[in-house]
Amino acid sequence: MFFWEVRSVNQMVIGMIGAGNMADALIKGLLGRHVLPPDAIWATNRSNRERLAGLQARYGIQITPVKPPLLEAAGIIVLAVKPKDTREVLGQITGVVRREQLVISVIAGIPLESLERALRGIPVIRAMPNTSAAVLASATALAAGRHATGEHLRTATRIFEAVGDAVTVREDLLDVVTALSGSGPAYVYRLIEAMSHAGADLGLDGELARRLAVQTLIGAARMLTESAADPGELRRRVTSPGGTTMAALGVLENRGFAEIVREAISRAAERAREMADEFAVPDGQEVRPEV
Ligand SMILES: NC(=O)c1ccc[n+]([C@@H]2O[C@H](COP(=O)([O-])OP(=O)(O)OC[C@H]3O[C@@H](n4cnc5c(N)ncnc54)[C@H](OP(=O)(O)O)[C@@H]3O)[C@@H](O)[C@H]2O)c1
CATH class of the missing domain: 1.10.3730.10 (ProC C-terminal domain-like)
Structure with missing residues (x-):
C-alpha cells in the first residue's frame, strides 16, 4: 500500500453521480487496490434502484437515491453519466457543489469549458478511462480545467493510477484518447x-x-x-x-x-x-x- 493510499483512507471521500458500467469499474478498482474503504465511496443514479442496491450489496459502499447526501459527504465528485444526461446532472448540482470540492468528469466528449461554465469556479478535471478499470488495467488520460491546481491533478492521477495507467494530455487531444483507449x-x-x-x-x-x-x-x-x-x-x-x-x-x-x-x-x-x-x-x- 502506498503512503498516499494510507493517507487517502482518512481523507478522501468520492461520490459517483451515475452508477453504471464506468462507476462500477472504478469502484471495483478503488476497492480492489484498497485505495479507499467502502464507506468512503458514495454512489447515486437517476432511477434504477435495483442497480444501486446491487452496488451496495457487492461492494458495501454508501448509496443514495438523491444527490444532496452525496454532495455533502464527498470531496471528489465523479460525473459518470451518459453525455445526453450531462445537462440534467449539471442543472442538479450547480449551486450545490462547493469550491473546495473537485469535480472529475468521465463523460465522453463534453468539454471542460461547458462543464466550467455550468459549475462556475469549481475545479474540474476531465478523465477518459476505460472499463478495464474493473481489473485494475485502465488506460486513462486526464486534462485539467482552469480552476484545477497541480494538487487536484495529482489527486485525480492517483485515483486513476489505482485502477491502471494514467497520463495527462492537452484537452484538445482527449477526443483522440476517447477513440483510441476509451473505446x-x-x-x-x-x-x-x-x-x-x-x-x-x-x-x-x-x-x-x-x-x-x-x-x-x-x-x-x-x-x-x-x-x-x-x-x-x-x-x-x-x-x-x-x-x-x-x-x-x-x-x-x-x-x-x-x-x-x-x-x-x-x-x-x-x-x-x-x-x-x-x-x-x-x-x-x-x-x-x-x-
Ligand atoms: N463504458 C465505457 O467503456 C466508458 C469509457 C470511457 C468513458 N465512459 C463514459 O462514462 C460515462 C458513463 O458510461 P457508462 O457506460 O457507465 O454508462 P451507463 O452504464 O449507462 O451508466 C450511466 C449512469 O448514469 C445515471 N444517470 C443518468 N442520469 C442521471 C442523473 N440525472 N443523476 C444521476 N445519475 C444519472 C444512470 O442512472 P439510471 O440507470 O438510473 O438511469 C446510470 O447509472 C459516459 O459518459 C461514457 O462516455 C465510458
Missing part, C-alpha cells in the same frame, strides 16, 4: 471474436479457439509491457520470410488493415466531437440550478 477495449474484443470464429470455422472447438485467442492476446500484451522492443520489432521477430505469419499479415495488409483501424479511430474521434456539439452547454446559455 479501444471493444476493438480488441472484436478482434478476439473474429480470431475465435476463424479458428472454429477451420475446425477447432469454439471454446478452445476462444481460449487460445485470449491467451495469445494476454501473452502478446505481456511481451509488449515486459520487453523494451516496440510492437513493430516484436512483429518482425515472429514473422519469418515465407512463413505462416507473413502469409496472414499479407492478407491483412492487402485488405488495408492499418487504414481500417485508422479510419475506425478517426470516426470515433469525430463522433466524440459531434457529441460535444450535441450535448454541450451552448455559448451564453446558463445551466440553472434545479429547484
Whole structure:
C-alpha cells in the first residue's frame, strides 16, 4: 500500500453521480487496490434502484437515491453519466457543489469549458478511462480545467493510477484518447471474436479457439509491457520470410488493415466531437440550478 493510499483512507471521500458500467469499474478498482474503504465511496443514479442496491450489496459502499447526501459527504465528485444526461446532472448540482470540492468528469466528449461554465469556479478535471478499470488495467488520460491546481491533478492521477495507467494530455487531444483507449477495449474484443470464429470455422472447438485467442492476446500484451522492443520489432521477430505469419499479415495488409483501424479511430474521434456539439452547454446559455 502506498503512503498516499494510507493517507487517502482518512481523507478522501468520492461520490459517483451515475452508477453504471464506468462507476462500477472504478469502484471495483478503488476497492480492489484498497485505495479507499467502502464507506468512503458514495454512489447515486437517476432511477434504477435495483442497480444501486446491487452496488451496495457487492461492494458495501454508501448509496443514495438523491444527490444532496452525496454532495455533502464527498470531496471528489465523479460525473459518470451518459453525455445526453450531462445537462440534467449539471442543472442538479450547480449551486450545490462547493469550491473546495473537485469535480472529475468521465463523460465522453463534453468539454471542460461547458462543464466550467455550468459549475462556475469549481475545479474540474476531465478523465477518459476505460472499463478495464474493473481489473485494475485502465488506460486513462486526464486534462485539467482552469480552476484545477497541480494538487487536484495529482489527486485525480492517483485515483486513476489505482485502477491502471494514467497520463495527462492537452484537452484538445482527449477526443483522440476517447477513440483510441476509451473505446479501444471493444476493438480488441472484436478482434478476439473474429480470431475465435476463424479458428472454429477451420475446425477447432469454439471454446478452445476462444481460449487460445485470449491467451495469445494476454501473452502478446505481456511481451509488449515486459520487453523494451516496440510492437513493430516484436512483429518482425515472429514473422519469418515465407512463413505462416507473413502469409496472414499479407492478407491483412492487402485488405488495408492499418487504414481500417485508422479510419475506425478517426470516426470515433469525430463522433466524440459531434457529441460535444450535441450535448454541450451552448455559448451564453446558463445551466440553472434545479429547484
Ligand atoms: N463504458 C465505457 O467503456 C466508458 C469509457 C470511457 C468513458 N465512459 C463514459 O462514462 C460515462 C458513463 O458510461 P457508462 O457506460 O457507465 O454508462 P451507463 O452504464 O449507462 O451508466 C450511466 C449512469 O448514469 C445515471 N444517470 C443518468 N442520469 C442521471 C442523473 N440525472 N443523476 C444521476 N445519475 C444519472 C444512470 O442512472 P439510471 O440507470 O438510473 O438511469 C446510470 O447509472 C459516459 O459518459 C461514457 O462516455 C465510458
